Amino acid sequence: QKEVEQNSGPLSVPEGAIASLNCTYSDRGSQSFFWYRQYSGKSPELIMSIYSNGDKEDGRFTAQLNKASQYVSLLIRDSQPSDSATYLCAVKYQAGTALIFGKGTTLSVSS
Amino acid sequence: AAGVIQSPRHLIKEKRETATLKCYPIPRHDTVYWYQQGPGQDPQFLISFYEKMQSDKGSIPDRFSAQQFSDYHSELNMSSLELGDSALYFCASSPPGGRGDTDTQYFGPGTRLTVL
Numbered sequence: 001q002k003e004v005e006q007n008s009g010p011l012s013v014p015e016g017a018i019a020s021l022n023c024t025y026s027d028r029g030s031q032s033f034f035w036y037r038q039y040s041g042k043s044p045e046l047i048m049s050i051y052s053n054g055d056k057e058d059g060r061f062t063a064q065l066n067k068a069s070q071y072v073s074l075l076i077r078d079s080q081p082s083d084s085a086t087y088l089c090a091v092k093y094q095a096g097t098a099l100i101f102g103k104g105t106t107l108s109v110s111s
Numbered sequence: 112a113a114g115v116i117q118s119p120r121h122l123i124k125e126k127r128e129t130a131t132l133k134c135y136p137i138p139r140h141d142t143v144y145w146y147q148q149g150p151g152q153d154p155q156f157l158i159s160f161y162e163k164m165q166s167d168k169g170s171i172p173d174r175f176s177a178q179q180f181s182d183y184h185s186e187l188n189m190s191s192l193e194l195g196d197s198a199l200y201f202c203a204s205s206p207p208g209g210r211g212d213t214d215t216q217y218f219g220p221g222t223r224l225t226v227l
Contacts, residue, residue, distance in 0.1 A: 032214050034215065034216075036218075041199075041223075042221075043199075043201055043218040043219060043220050043221050044154065044201070044218045045218070046215060046216075046217065046218075049215050088153060088154075092214060097159075097166075097167050098144060098156035098159060098167055098169055099144075099146075099154075099156065099203075099216060100156070101154050101155075102153060103152075103153050104153055
């Protein structure tokens with residue numbers, strides 16, 4: 001059974017702070033890792049993909065992958081109220097197959 | 112940039128009725144995925160198609176069927192609808208290659224299905 005685990009939150013941070021979201025996965029064969037943001041009633045919006053161990057930065061977002069620990073994280077720097085949403089960690093076991101989602105972490109950024 | 116198109120955006124049906132959801136992938140994307148997201152739940156994979164052939168199957172009920180057509184659009188057919196089928200249904204597409212950055216799935220806006 002392939003599983004993806006996230007803390008459901010809510011994670012509350014003040015505006016301008018760093019938000020840290022974490023995700024663990026069960027299947028060592030997983031190859032591709034994604035973070036999506038989802039506003040209530042809307043579709044998942046891709047924030048970042050990561051495939052190799054280490055850090056990947058894109059603007060205010062940094063994804064970190066540690067395959068040995070089966071751990072993926074997302075850091076959001078200078079958090080804004082507009083970042084308030086549910087963040088979904090998704091893992092793909094192999095090419096051409098489905099995404100397995102975690103239950104999502106709800107982030108609340110207060111101004 | 113063009114995105115995934117889904118229609119209809121909202122659909123209301125009675126129990127035991129049928130419904131057809133349509134998905135038009137991003138141009139030149141050859142793989143289509145269908146997901147179901149119930150209230151407060153994470154998206155659950157239903158089925159996927161690559162080059163008009165079923166490529167993977169998830170938790171799709173036997174009452175549901177899907178196909179991908181020659182123009183790469185896909186339709187999800189749902190019969191004998193039940194109250195529990197009320198959910199958001201997302202279609203996603205990915206470009207050719209399936210490796211590295213080309214295996215990213217881009218989601219459409221979804222169809223909200225309500226079964227009364």
